[in-house]
Amino acid sequence: MSDAYLALETGDVVEARARSPGAAQGELVFTTAYTGYEESLTDPSYEAQVLTFAYPLIGNYGVREERFESDRVHPSAVVARELTDDVAEWLESEGVPAVDHLDTRDLVLDIREGGAMKVGISAGPDASPEEAKEQLDGCPHMSDITDIGAQVSVDEPEFHPGTGQATEATIALVDCGAKGSIVDSLTARGADVHVLPHDATAEDVDAVSPDLLFVSNGPGDPENFEATQALVEYYAGDLPIAGICLGQQVVANALGGSTEKMEFGHRGVNQPVRDLRTDRVVMTTQNHGYTVAEPGDLEVTQINVNDDTPEGLDSAELDIITRQYHPEAHPGPHDSLDFFDDVLGLCDPDQEVALAD
Ligand SMILES: NC(=O)CC[C@H](N)C(=O)O
Incomplete structure (x- = not known):
């Protein structure tokens, strides 16, 4: 029975x-x-x-x-x-x-x-x-869970000091449900990471004097992260911005783009992604059910080989770089770990990061 x-x-x-x-x-x-x-x-x-x-x-x-x-x-x-x-x-x-x-x-x-x-x-x-x-x-319905950010975000700011040597950057990471590996990937390269609640205000961000605003992954419909979206709108053009997964979606929504629900999403560890500038294909780990429909002020630089959905968005003018997949994924694949080097490059005025306009 x-x-x-x-x-x-x-x-x-x-x-x-x-x-x-x-x-x-x-x-x-x-x-x-x-x-x-x-x-x-x-x-x-x-x-x-x-x-x-x-x-x-x-x-x-x-x-x-x-x-x-x-x-x-x-x-x-x-x-x-x-x-x-x-x-x-x-x-x-x-x-x-x-x-x-x-x-x-x-x-x-x-x-x-x-x-x-x-x-x-x-x-x-x-x-x-x-x-x-x-x-x-x-x-x-997933899109009706409007408080989903509060269910997964830190309530109070947390500080994670850099452990590596590569950079001295300070990052304000907005926690929409962040995976530990994202914080670890940044601190391992030497960045000091302030993890802030999903509804952090501009005063909260200014209080940590960041070199870059990072929007994390997270659950549910990106349109329900209104406070995070408002932060991106506020800082775009003044502070470099990066994002992963929900982060990419929120950044696109903040900059005149839009998101939509996919039929059954991408969840797995062998999703092929093509970089449109180099034609190089990397294998990626993914977990998302929404996608960017319109990139707004950003340029689509990478696409999913299976269905052409946007996997990477850039703006050289605004110093923005986002990914729909998970470069930090454990146990891997690690084909796209250089994303974090590009993110930290945006914090260093002496470093050239080749972003699309
Ligand atoms: N891993 C994520 O950040 C997922 C983003 C969003 N919740 C989606 O399903 O598309």
């Missing part, structure tokens, strides 16, 4: 095995990543989503805290063909429902055909299809 149920927006109820009990709701998405499950599960960008792993076995190299991207698990529930005991016990200790022993190939095809959809989950000894359907009925 099954002890877990997933109620989908298609009307189907899928039976599964409970590995961590509880009821949950969220936007059902899938990642094709075959490695990096600890990083994915602690990535704040997965807040309010139910993460399905397309790769069939998750947990085969254990659970180690030093690989975490934040201090908690962010998906509201986890779905896989087979979860190891290590991962199931970790998710149970975090109170995050998890299910396995279902055909995740079918689920991924449902998402590919129907788009990212809402799901309700009921798992454990008292689980029922009715409870799963109640969860589904109560699940909000």
Whole structure:
């Protein structure tokens, strides 16, 4: 007998095995990543989503805290063909429902055909299809979760001193749900990083006298990060600006561009990206469900090889550089780590960074 149920927006109820009990709701998405499950599960960008792993076995190299991207698990529930005991016990200790022993190939095809959809989950000894359907009925649309930034951002500024030697830059990093690896990539190159709340004001930014404003990754609809967008509007042209993933989207929205929801997004560790200036293709890690539709004052410098969506935006005039993918990704690939050298180059008036106009 099954002890877990997933109620989908298609009307189907899928039976599964409970590995961590509880009821949950969220936007059902899938990642094709075959490695990096600890990083994915602690990535704040997965807040309010139910993460399905397309790769069939998750947990085969254990659970180690030093690989975490934040201090908690962010998906509201986890779905896989087979979860190891290590991962199931970790998710149970975090109170995050998890299910396995279902055909995740079918689920991924449902998402590919129907788009990212809402799901309700009921798992454990008292689980029922009715409870799963109640969860589904109560699940909000991702774009309606207007306070999602507050759920993942620091409440107070935090300071992370540089550990490397390459630069003496000071960065104001607006935390919209930042992955630890972004801060680490900057401090490892010597930058002092002030992590500021998502709703930081210009006074908060001025208080740390930064050389550059950095907008982090984060969950949900970029249009719900109004305070962060206002900061970018305020500083554009006066301070160099960089961003990753949600950061790219917020920067585009601030500079006359627009964003839109994708059908099922890009989530995986082998997304090919072409640089339009060099024709070089790099492999990238991605996790996003929205995309820049119009780049506004920025120029599209990199595109996704699969669907031509913007992956990199620049402005030489405004000293802005953003990426839709994750150059900092662990365990990799690390093809695009030089992004951070370009970002820090923008802080140094003696350094030439070749940006598109
Ligand atoms: N990783 C991210 O920053 C994701 C950005 C945004 N929440 C999206 O899904 O598109």
